[in-house]
Amino acid sequence: xxxxxxxxxxxxxxxxxxxxxxxxxxxxxxxxxxxxxxxxxxxxxxxxxxxxxxxxxxxxxxxxxxxxxxxxxxxxxxxxxxxxxxxxxxxxxxxxxxxxxxxxxxxxxxxxxxxxxxxxxxxxxxxxxxxxxxxxxxxxxxxxxxxxxxxxxxxxxxxxxx
Amino acid sequence: xxxxxxxxxxxxxxxxxxxxxxxxxxxxxxxxxxxxxxxxxxxxxxxxxxxxxxxxxxxxxxxxxxxxxxxxxxxxxxxxxxxxxxxxxxxxxxxxxxxxxxxxxxxxxxxxxxxxxxxxxxxxxx
Numbered sequence: 001x002x003x004x005x006x007x008x009x010x011x012x013x014x015x016x017x018x019x020x021x022x023x024x025x026x027x028x029x030x031x032x033x034x035x036x037x038x039x040x041x042x043x044x045x046x047x048x049x050x051x052x053x054x055x056x057x058x059x060x061x062x063x064x065x066x067x068x069x070x071x072x073x074x075x076x077x078x079x080x081x082x083x084x085x086x087x088x089x090x091x092x093x094x095x096x097x098x099x100x101x102x103x104x105x106x107x108x109x110x111x112x113x114x115x116x117x118x119x120x121x122x123x124x125x126x127x128x129x130x131x132x133x134x135x136x137x138x139x140x141x142x143x144x145x146x147x148x149x150x151x152x153x154x155x156x157x158x159x160x161x162x
Numbered sequence: 163x164x165x166x167x168x169x170x171x172x173x174x175x176x177x178x179x180x181x182x183x184x185x186x187x188x189x190x191x192x193x194x195x196x197x198x199x200x201x202x203x204x205x206x207x208x209x210x211x212x213x214x215x216x217x218x219x220x221x222x223x224x225x226x227x228x229x230x231x232x233x234x235x236x237x238x239x240x241x242x243x244x245x246x247x248x249x250x251x252x253x254x255x256x257x258x259x260x261x262x263x264x265x266x267x268x269x270x271x272x273x274x275x276x277x278x279x280x281x282x283x284x285x286x287x288x
Contacts, residue, residue: 006256029262029266032269042261042264
């Protein structure tokens with residue numbers, strides 16, 4: 001089996017969309033995104049980081065809090081509020097990093113669509129404004145970073161061909 | 163967070179504007195003068211020059227030697243570096259999803275065992 005590809009697109013100037021297919025029914029994928037004991041096993045980021053704090057109050061208006069740490073004492077935190085929960089297909093929540101490198105709150109929608117036992121996870125990050133997205137692009141600490149990717153790659157390819 | 167010589171903040175700030183991205187795309191086809199660059203944008207020369215200055219400061223473009231025309235050309239260095247840097251973030255996402263793959267595999271195996279225990283004769287594929 002070839003490894004499923006992670007896709008990044010920018011449908012509008014305020015949005016970044018990350019798509020990935022996983023080999024499991026969507027009920028399991030939904031649990032993996034909403035049960036703390038499961039989230040802590042995969043949502044870890046770069047090597048060396050763990051997620052000692054993962055609190056999820058899964059209801060509309062409920063809050064969540066994530067904290068990551070490294071052995072040498074670096075830490076990172078993020079929290080937000082759930083706006084919409086449709087088990088097992090959709091989660092919408094606000095998201096704000098403690099250091100606010102996204103230029104204000106973002107709204108993150110996670111949609112899970114199942115077909116033939118596989119699930120497509122579509123994560124849409126919507127920034128408060130184009131300026132906020134551009135700020136995220138500059139600091140690059142979020143998925144906003146991915147937005148420039150295709151443009152850059154296209155430019156480099158053109159350059160290489162020309 | 164700045165891997166080599168380039169200032170990535172300046173690179174991304176420069177790339178955050180659609181006119182400047184269009185200028186870079188144009189320069190990817192070959193060098194061009196300020197006039198040639200201004201033409202398709204319906205912009206005054208000073209306005210274009212301002213954008214060019216930002217691109218130049220970010221190291222994304224440089225000026226040709228030809229004194230009369232001073233054509234601008236694309237400098238691939240910072241773009242390559244920005245792409246490399248983005249690629250690392252892409253890898254973080256991918257690392258998360260690979261861990262998710264492993265977790266889901268474990269969950270599926272557990273569900274199968276559970277199913278086999280509760281319905282030993284009518285074992286179905288998940």
